[in-house]
Amino acid sequence: MPLLALLLLALASAAPxxxxxxxxxxxxxxxxxVWVEMAAAGAGQPREGIGxxxxxxxxxxxxxxxxxxxxxxxWMPFLKRSDARPQGDGSVxxxxxxxxxxxxxxxxxxxxxxxxxxxxxEGKAWVIRWSLVxxxxxxxxxxxxxxxxxxxxxxxxxVCRLFTDPGGLTPRFAVDRGTAQSLPWxxxxxxxxxxxxxYDSP
Numbered sequence: 611m612p613l614l615a616l617l618l619l620a621l622a623s624a625a626p627x628x629x630x631x632x633x634x635x636x637x638x639x640x641x642x643x644v645w646v647e648m649a650a651a652g653a654g655q656p657r658e659g660i661g662x663x664x665x666x667x668x669x670x671x672x673x674x675x676x677x678x679x680x681x682x683x684x685w686m687p688f689l690k691r692s693d694a695r696p697q698g699d700g701s702v703x704x705x706x707x708x709x710x711x712x713x714x715x716x717x718x719x720x721x722x723x724x725x726x727x728x729x730x731x732e733g734k735a736w737v738i739r740w741s742l743v744x745x746x747x748x749x750x751x752x753x754x755x756x757x758x759x760x761x762x763x764x765x766x767x768x769v770c771r772l773f774t775d776p777g778g779l780t781p782r783f784a785v786d787r788g789t790a791q792s793l794p795w796x797x798x799x800x801x802x803x804x805x806x807x808x809y810d811s812p
Contacts, residue, residue, distance in 0.1 A: 632662040639798040642666075646793050648786055651773050655751070656785040658773040661793035665766045667804045669758040672766045673736040674809045675800065676756050677725055679704050681808075685799030687792050700724070703743070711788070714776050719747025735759050750777030770796060 634647030644663040651658040665672050675681075679702055680694040691707035702723040709716050720743040728735050736758040742749055754772040761767050772789055803809075 634660065634662065637794040639794045641798050641801040644794040644797045646790050648790055656773070656775050656782050656789065658771060659786075659789035659793050661770045661772070661797060663768055663797045664761065665768050665797075665801055665804060666764065667766060668764050669736050669760050669766045670811075671809050672758050672768060672800070672804050673725075673738070675804045675806070676738050676758075678809070679723055681803075682706075685796075685803040687795050687799070697722075704740075708749075710776060714778065714780060717747065717749050717776060719743070719749045719752065721752060733759060748777065749775065751775035768797070768800070772796075 632645035634645040637644045637646050642664060644661050647660050648657040649660055678694075679692055682692045683689045686692075688708050688710055689706060690709050692704050695703045695705075697703055702725075703720060704723060705718075705720050707716060707718050721740045722743055723738060723740045725736075725738040728737050737755065739755040740753065742752040752774055754770065757769045757771075759767045770793060772793065774785065774789060776785065
């Protein structure tokens with residue numbers, strides 16, 4: 611083998627592995643990869659999960675599926691019930707029931723959703739946020755958001771932030787593990803949900 615070819619082969623084998631496209635650990639699902647990282651959410655609290663992944667649909671369509679809060683139980687893990695009651699200020703109140711693995715059991719609570727299109731230095735984004743209505747049930751804390759940006763005419767970068775504090779005596783490490791394991795399956799469910807005909811353009 612020529613010397614130049616040997617040198618190129620040696621350089622290629624010594625090259626570092628390509629960096630992942632997003633921060634966090636890559637988690638495969640049947641509909642594609644999701645990158646998950648866990649961020650501190652405050653002293654004594656569980657960590658906030660951050661999931662990033664690609665959805666093969668335009669952001670407008672993904673946004674319609676996410677805004678359809680009453681149908682979230684069709685694809686959101688552990689969520690058994692969710693209604694949607696539009697409010698005069700443009701927000702949506704939702705009574706929800708979540709069935710968590712033993713020993714946590716059932717959680718009943720209300721959340722408030724806000725949504726809109728935002729523009730900043732990173733460009734246009736479709737955003738949905740939610741937070742627990744204080745005193746509405748037996749969860750200690752719940753909040754989250756979806757941020758959608760276009761990666762072309764029919765691809766979306768979706769970023770989900772999720773914080774859940776079920777309360778009780780569950781160790782924080784167990785709650786953190788549950789959040790990290792749930793995020794890939796949330797993306798998997800959303801990727802299937804956006805294919806439903808109800809989210810075709812109006």
